Amino acid sequence: MNLEGKGVLLTGATRGIGRETLKLLVAEGSKVVAVGRDEDRLRELKRIKNVIPLQADLSDPGQRANVVGIAAETLGGLDILINNAGFGINAPLLETDDERLRQLCEVNFWAPLHLTRASVPFLRNEGVILNVISMIAFVPLRKWAMYSASKAALRSLFLALREELRTEGIKVINVYPPVTRTDFFKTAGSHGIKGIGSVSPDRVARVIVKALKRGKEEVFVSPWDRFLATLGIIFSPLTTRIIGE
Numbered sequence: 126m127n128l129e130g131k132g133v134l135l136t137g138a139t140r141g142i143g144r145e146t147l148k149l150l151v152a153e154g155s156k157v158v159a160v161g162r163d164e165d166r167l168r169e170l171k172r173i174k175n176v177i178p179l180q181a182d183l184s185d186p187g188q189r190a191n192v193v194g195i196a197a198e199t200l201g202g203l204d205i206l207i208n209n210a211g212f213g214i215n216a217p218l219l220e221t222d223d224e225r226l227r228q229l230c231e232v233n234f235w236a237p238l239h240l241t242r243a244s245v246p247f248l249r250n251e252g253v254i255l256n257v258i259s260m261i262a263f264v265p266l267r268k269w270a271m272y273s274a275s276k277a278a279l280r281s282l283f284l285a286l287r288e289e290l291r292t293e294g295i296k297v298i299n300v301y302p303p304v305t306r307t308d309f310f311k312t313a314g315s316h317g318i319k320g321i322g323s324v325s326p327d328r329v330a331r332v333i334v335k336a337l338k339r340g341k342e343e344v345f346v347s348p349w350d351r352f353l354a355t356l357g358i359i360f361s362p363l364t365t366r367i368i369g370e
């Protein structure tokens with residue numbers, strides 16, 4: 126897909142992987158509605174040509190209800206939806222209250238589902254939905270139980286939905302980043318995952334943009350990650366026992 130002139134709705138655009146992806150999309154000539162909550166960062170985004178910031182808390186079904194409609198109206202249509210916003214909780218599940226767990230499921234799972242459903246009428250015939258999932262979808266980790274579950278559920282949802290949307294002429298791309306150096310771990314209350322290397326958000330963003338251009342459906346940042354994901358599927362629960370704190 127040529128990204129020049131394409132209308133993109135990108136969630137989680139204010140920092141990390143989303144922020145880097147936004148920069149690359151704009152450089153390719155796309156026009157982007159950039160969703161986030163942080164007012165200061167959204168104000169900064171306003172200065173970038175072809176970026177239209179939109180404030181919405183995606184954990185709130187009411188706030189996310191109009192996001193796709195506003196984006197499609199502003200962009201004069203919609204070609205690409207990127208479900209990137211997400212957060213993790215690094216704590217024992219038994220010590221985490223239900224409200225926080227529910228919020229995580231809203232942002233990581235329900236928001237992509239609802240935004241996708243609302244986008245279908247605009248994306249029919251050659252539209253693309255790209256989901257930023259995680260390697261954790263293949264290797265659930267202790268003290269990341271709900272985050273692991275949300276990403277595994279997202280992967281499963283979009284593997285199945287991909288085949289329904291194919292008949293509508295919509296492509297689904299799933300991207301599985303490994304540990305990435307962003308604010309993600311600070312927000313999750315974590316120092317990182319012991320013994321596991323990391324990549325820069327810029328590297329992940331380049332993989333995302335390349336995936337959009339090539340239309341590849343299952344995307345890893347490196348061949349090593351693809352291998353680890355396969356091991357994770359074959360050897361779980363052993364991989365979960367070995368990896369992590």
Ligand SMILES: NC(=O)c1ccc[n+]([C@@H]2O[C@H](COP(=O)([O-])OP(=O)(O)OC[C@H]3O[C@@H](n4cnc5c(N)ncnc54)[C@H](OP(=O)(O)O)[C@@H]3O)[C@@H](O)[C@H]2O)c1
Nearest residue numbers: 137139140141142161162163183210211259304305307309
């Ligand atoms: N970092 C990693 O190691 C890693 C690895 C694999 C996958 N991922 C996934 O990659 C995606 C991006 O993560 P990141 O590493 O770039 O993290 P990040 O730097 O913490 O950025 C998270 C983004 O999500 C947005 N967001 C979070 N909660 C939101 C809410 N309730 N409503 C609206 N926006 C919300 C944030 O916007 P505001 O700050 O404006 O609220 C921010 O733009 C996530 O889905 C994450 O699960 C990350």
